[in-house]
Amino acid sequence: MTSHPVEETRAHTRLLKYGLETDDARAYWRRVDPSRPQAGVREVIDGQWFSARSMARVDVLLTNFRGRFDAFPHALRVLHAWHEMDPDTRRLICHWHLQLSDPLYRKFTGQALVARRSSARPEASLPLAVAWINEHGPARWSMSTRIQFASKLLTAVSSAGLAATDRDPRPLVCPRVDEHALGYILYLLREVAFQGNLLANPYLASVGLEGELLVARLRALSTVTLRRQGELVEFGWRYPNLLAWAGATVTIPPPAQLGAAG
Structure with missing residues (x-):
């Protein structure tokens, strides 16, 4: 690749039509050809990638x-x-990729809910989400769109494991992040142009990894090294990129079979 992928910065309404949907994501990962990912609707339907879906629904997906x-x-x-x-x-990977592709979901989960989680009432609700959208969403959106989008935000939050229930008020929780999940997001962010840095960003903050807790997790992780002296922080990487990390830690094929790293 000649340039880094980038996080999405333009607000959109795709979340209104499609939530986190981890089962469909898994089906997609398994069937898509990474060397030719732009599969068409007819190809997907004929190949029965998903359970019975209309052409319109597959197009949205x-x-x-x-x-x-x-x-x-x-x-x-x-x-x-x-x-x-x-x-x-x-669930975490689907959550992080939704954050990457939706700036409002990223800001809501990576900033608003992080602050709410440390408040006297660590919970989320539809009125809270609507008020947040009123402040941060596009001014052109109607009130109906804002309410629908706020509801979809909360549904995705619950599906991602950031809330203990799917009914208001929703107690906010920090999901379990194992070494594989943490390694994945670190090596992915290394290759993505995003706002923030590896010690302060909405992706890790959204799952409760901030400050000294994050530093402790990073120091215990075998796939990276972290050296800190005062304000100076130095990261070291055991593997050159995400493909090499995966080939050595979580996938059966060796890195060469996952694709060229260039």
């Missing part, structure tokens, strides 16, 4: 997955080959 996964070619190759994935890790 593919539009979302192209933004969430195809936009990150190394990640798509890794996910295609990563067959034995823990369900909690799958």
